[in-house]
Amino acid sequence: MADSGAAAPKPSSSVKLVLLGEAAVGKSSLVMRFVNNDFQENKEPTIGAAFLTQKCNLPTRTIKFEIWDTAGQERFASLAPMYYRNAQAALVVYDITKPSSLTKAQHWVAELHRQASPGIVIALVGNKADLAAEAAAGDELGDDATEDTDAAPGAEGEEDADADNADQRRVATKTAKAYAEEEGLLFFETSAKTGKNVAEVFTAIANAIPEASLKGPRGAAGGQSSLGRQEDARVNLGSVRPEGAKEGCAC
Amino acid sequence: MSREGTPPPLPPRPKNIALLDPRPPSSHGVTPTRPQLVSKPTTQLSFADSQTHSNDSKYESSSSSASRPHGLFGWNKPKASSDADAPSVRSVIPAAEGSVETESILGDVLGDHGHSLFQSLGNRFQNQESESLFLPDPDLEHAFEQEFNEIEDIDETGSNEETVLIKWRAKLKHFLILSSAGKPIYSRHGNDELITNYVGVIQTIISFYQSTEDSLKSFTAGDVRFVVMTKGPLNLVAISRLRESDSQLRAQLDALYMQILSTLTLPSLERLFAARANYDLRRPLQGTEVLLSALSDGFTRGSPSTMLGSLECLRLRKAHRHAIDNALLKTRSENLLYGLIVASGKLVSVVRPKKHSLHPGDLHLIFNMLFEAGSVKAGGGENWIPLCLPGFNNTGYLYMYVSFLNLDHPAEQIQERPRSSEGIGDEVAVVLISANKEGFFELRGMRDDLINQLQKNGSINHIRQAVKGGRFTCTDIVPGSPLRHFLYKSRGNVQFTMPSWDPYFNTLFDRRRLTCLYATLHAQVHAKPAALKIIHETTTTNISLGWSTPLFELYCVAPSTTSRAALSQAANKIVQWVRREEERLFIIGGAVF
Numbered sequence: 001m002a003d004s005g006a007a008a009p010k011p012s013s014s015v016k017l018v019l020l021g022e023a024a025v026g027k028s029s030l031v032m033r034f035v036n037n038d039f040q041e042n043k044e045p046t047i048g049a050a051f052l053t054q055k056c057n058l059p060t061r062t063i064k065f066e067i068w069d070t071a072g073q074e075r076f077a078s079l080a081p082m083y084y085r086n087a088q089a090a091l092v093v094y095d096i097t098k099p100s101s102l103t104k105a106q107h108w109v110a111e112l113h114r115q116a117s118p119g120i121v122i123a124l125v126g127n128k129a130d131l132a133a134e135a136a137a138g139d140e141l142g143d144d145a146t147e148d149t150d151a152a153p154g155a156e157g158e159e160d161a162d163a164d165n166a167d168q169r170r171v172a173t174k175t176a177k178a179y180a181e182e183e184g185l186l187f188f189e190t191s192a193k194t195g196k197n198v199a200e201v202f203t204a205i206a207n208a209i210p211e212a213s214l215k216g217p218r219g220a221a222g223g224q225s226s227l228g229r230q231e232d233a234r235v236n237l238g239s240v241r242p243e244g245a246k247e248g249c250a251c
Numbered sequence: 252m253s254r255e256g257t258p259p260p261l262p263p264r265p266k267n268i269a270l271l272d273p274r275p276p277s278s279h280g281v282t283p284t285r286p287q288l289v290s291k292p293t294t295q296l297s298f299a300d301s302q303t304h305s306n307d308s309k310y311e312s313s314s315s316s317a318s319r320p321h322g323l324f325g326w327n328k329p330k331a332s333s334d335a336d337a338p339s340v341r342s343v344i345p346a347a348e349g350s351v352e353t354e355s356i357l358g359d360v361l362g363d364h365g366h367s368l369f370q371s372l373g374n375r376f377q378n379q380e381s382e383s384l385f386l387p388d389p390d391l392e393h394a395f396e397q398e399f400n401e402i403e404d405i406d407e408t409g410s411n412e413e414t415v416l417i418k419w420r421a422k423l424k425h426f427l428i429l430s431s432a433g434k435p436i437y438s439r440h441g442n443d444e445l446i447t448n449y450v451g452v453i454q455t456i457i458s459f460y461q462s463t464e465d466s467l468k469s470f471t472a473g474d475v476r477f478v479v480m481t482k483g484p485l486n487l488v489a490i491s492r493l494r495e496s497d498s499q500l501r502a503q504l505d506a507l508y509m510q511i512l513s514t515l516t517l518p519s520l521e522r523l524f525a526a527r528a529n530y531d532l533r534r535p536l537q538g539t540e541v542l543l544s545a546l547s548d549g550f551t552r553g554s555p556s557t558m559l560g561s562l563e564c565l566r567l568r569k570a571h572r573h574a575i576d577n578a579l580l581k582t583r584s585e586n587l588l589y590g591l592i593v594a595s596g597k598l599v600s601v602v603r604p605k606k607h608s609l610h611p612g613d614l615h616l617i618f619n620m621l622f623e624a625g626s627v628k629a630g631g632g633e634n635w636i637p638l639c640l641p642g643f644n645n646t647g648y649l650y651m652y653v654s655f656l657n658l659d660h661p662a663e664q665i666q667e668r669p670r671s672s673e674g675i676g677d678e679v680a681v682v683l684i685s686a687n688k689e690g691f692f693e694l695r696g697m698r699d700d701l702i703n704q705l706q707k708n709g710s711i712n713h714i715r716q717a718v719k720g721g722r723f724t725c726t727d728i729v730p731g732s733p734l735r736h737f738l739y740k741s742r743g744n745v746q747f748t749m750p751s752w753d754p755y756f757n758t759l760f761d762r763r764r765l766t767c768l769y770a771t772l773h774a775q776v777h778a779k780p781a782a783l784k785i786i787h788e789t790t791t792t793n794i795s796l797g798w799s800t801p802l803f804e805l806y807c808v809a810p811s812t813t814s815r816a817a818l819s820q821a822a823n824k825i826v827q828w829v830r831r832e833e834e835r836l837f838i839i840g841g842a843v844f
Contacts, residue, residue, distance in 0.1 A: 023537060023538060035632070043625075044541045044624060044625045044626035045537075045538035045541065045626055046538075046626060047538070047539075047542075047620065047626050047627060047634070047636050048634055048635050048636030048637055048638075048651075049634065049635050049636075050632045050633065050634050050635075051632050051633045051634070051635065051691070051695075052632035052633075053632075067632075069632070071538065072538075073537045073538045074534070074535070074537070075514070075515075075535050075537075076637070079637060079688075082688065082689060
């Protein structure tokens with residue numbers, strides 16, 4: 001969960017975040033873990049989109065995430081621009097047991113680069129890490145802080161876990177990470193089921209949002225009057241990606 | 252009298268008295284007084300004081316001219332909420348002078364074996380207030396318990412194939428949807444591998460008849476009824492052992508079809524198949540299986556709402572409902588089309604434009620999505636859902652804002668996330684529908700204003716009390732009433748009311764048997780071409796009544812120890828009660844702008 005730091009008045013700002021990805025990769029489960037610290041097995045598919053909010057306390061400021069959790073089914077794809085249009089951050093999720101979902105994620109990343117706000121912070125997230133046999137922890141994780149949660153029992157030399165027959169991983173960490181670096185994305189492997197890395201993803205995104213784009217709280221009246229409000233994501237393109245890459249990927 | 256009409260096409264009637272499950276008296280027109288039958292289901296029942304209903308008698312004069320049979324199904328699917336009933340009056344309370352004759356028919360019935368049988372058992376039944384209304388039927392009960400269990404897949408070696416097939420065949424009810432090219436689209440039970448053969452067989456049968464330009468509507472095999480409905484490029488099939496009538500099964504298939512339209516819209520459904528006749532529709536429908544299954548299971552459990560084609564409302568004082576209506580009108584945002592407040596599956600209030608009423612079928616789809624399928628409820632947060640409401644307009648999408656409130660903490664006026672799954676009964680949903688795709692924040696603002704208003708004027712409390720209060724029991728309504736349960740449908744309002752299932756119908760199975768009984772009564776008062784206006788059935792364990800007038804339909808049931816007079820009196824008491832409470836039980840008009 002988001003760290004509940006000092007309650008002292010800190011500058012607070014809203015960040016609009018959208019989750020994209022193939023159906024059944026666990027987008028809603030990630031959000032539910034982040035917002036409610038809860039997990040449901042066999043969750044029913046999202047219909048349309050769900051809107052949730054959650055605060056994330058950083059040392060210097062509070063970020064209020066306004067999260068659009070979209071449905072992954074193809075028939076909803078045409079609605080996606082409505083949700084990512086003014087988003088400052090996007091979580092593009094794939095399922096580490098399903099290679100086709102990474103391909104789909106790559107399509108989403110390309111679409112975001114093409115059509116979303118230029119400064120959007122994108123995190124590539126491989127979910128369902130609990131289904132992979134534990135591999136060398138430090139190697140797999142995007143964030144040092146989570147090494148302890150991942151006390152790997154049988155950390156064999158196998159770096160690419162998909163070589164291991166016992167586990168269900170079909171997308172190598174290396175592959176996805178390399179792609180993320182290439183595209184300048186934050187990268188994490190998470191498990192909504194165990195909670196692994198979930199808070200970290202959101203914290204890293206919060207950190208990666210440039211200060212410049214956070215002027216004033218956007219949470220209240222004005223900014224939310226319409227889904228369709230345009231061009232209010234004031235983002236400095238140049239600073240985002242290098243910073244994001246540095247913080248997100250412990251490479 | 253209409254009871255001599257052509258018997259509806261129904262499966263053979265089991266002669267076994269143990270199968271006391273109420274059956275439509277399909278063979279009755281032929282042998283109305285067959286002595287060996289224990290129950291004499293179809294009999295007129297007269298009501299001494301039926302003349303006291305001024306509204307009923309007002310229709311009496313028109314009855315003779317309107318008694319020709321006509322399409323009955325329209326009664327269940329009114330296009331507009333209020334005008335559906337007015338012109339086509341066809342049913343009427345029997346006049347008092349008819350009562351002598353009908354009494355004698357009843358006397359005949361009660362004089363026979365069945366009567367003496369339950370007289371001899373009378374002590375037992377009388378002394379046990381909680382005695383079930385139905386004879387035990389362990390086989391059916393067992394089958395019903397298994398009904399909602401998922402069927403496992405056949406494993407790779409096929410070693411469990413036989414057991415899987417047995418389980419699949421044991422299901423009391425199946426729904427299949429296939430394309431006209433024979434591609435499976437949806438099946439409630441069993442995966443593709445399992446159903447492929449059956450789908451092939453059904454497709455062959457259907458297309459055999461289609462090729463002779465004589466489309467197949469329904470058939471019976473053993474004790475199983477098959478109903479086929481062809482809608483454009485789709486064939487929908489209901490397979491039931493629960494002895495529902497064809498028109499009831501057809502209404503269920505219609506709801507499934509509406510769910511598909513709600514996902515895709517009619518033009519896009521047709522476009523997909525126009526391009527390729529063997530298109531695989533499962534792809535665009537991905538993720539809606541849960542909605543179809545939730546509907547199917549509702550039908551299998553026995554849904555009064557679907558059978559009656561109407562909705563249940565939360566009982567509220569008129570002034571309280573009025574305050575809620577006003578809050579809806581006051582906070583109505585510019586692009587709002589429909590606004591609903593729904594509490595535990597019951598409608599609390601509606602705001603709608605003057606020229607559009609809400610189609611009950613559309614509302615049923617929405618309620619199913621919100622309260623039966625878990626997707627929206629469990630997700631938390633607020634939802635923005637594109638959907639087509641086919642009863643309103645089957646060619647385009649509307650956008651639905653949904654927010655669940657937690658009534659237990661009304662102070663938290665903006666519920667960012669409701670409790671995940673439990674406490675469903677207390678959940679209240681605010682549903683705001685707009686044609687504007689980008690209207691989420693507008694409607695969200697309206698929701699905030701609305702909740703503010705509702706809190707300020709105390710409506711939240713009223714809703715909470717009404718929800719907590721639950722439904723009445725029959726004896727709350729009429730002290731000393733022998734009735735165990737009833738359904739009352741107000742035709743004009745397309746709404747129904749009923750007492751609580753408790754204390755007599757606590758299990759799903761008890762409710763299913765009760766709804767089976769209602770279904771047989773319902774089938775009789777809606778039979779084509781000649782429907783009954785009043786049907787009275789007695790069995791060794793229960794005595795029941797179905798009563799249809801232009802204003803209402805009433806179905807009720809009491810233990811078999813109840814006399815006919817007491818039953819009819821109790822039914823009349825219910826009608827009187829509903830009349831008194833009408834504006835509390837039903838939403839009359841709603842908030843209109």
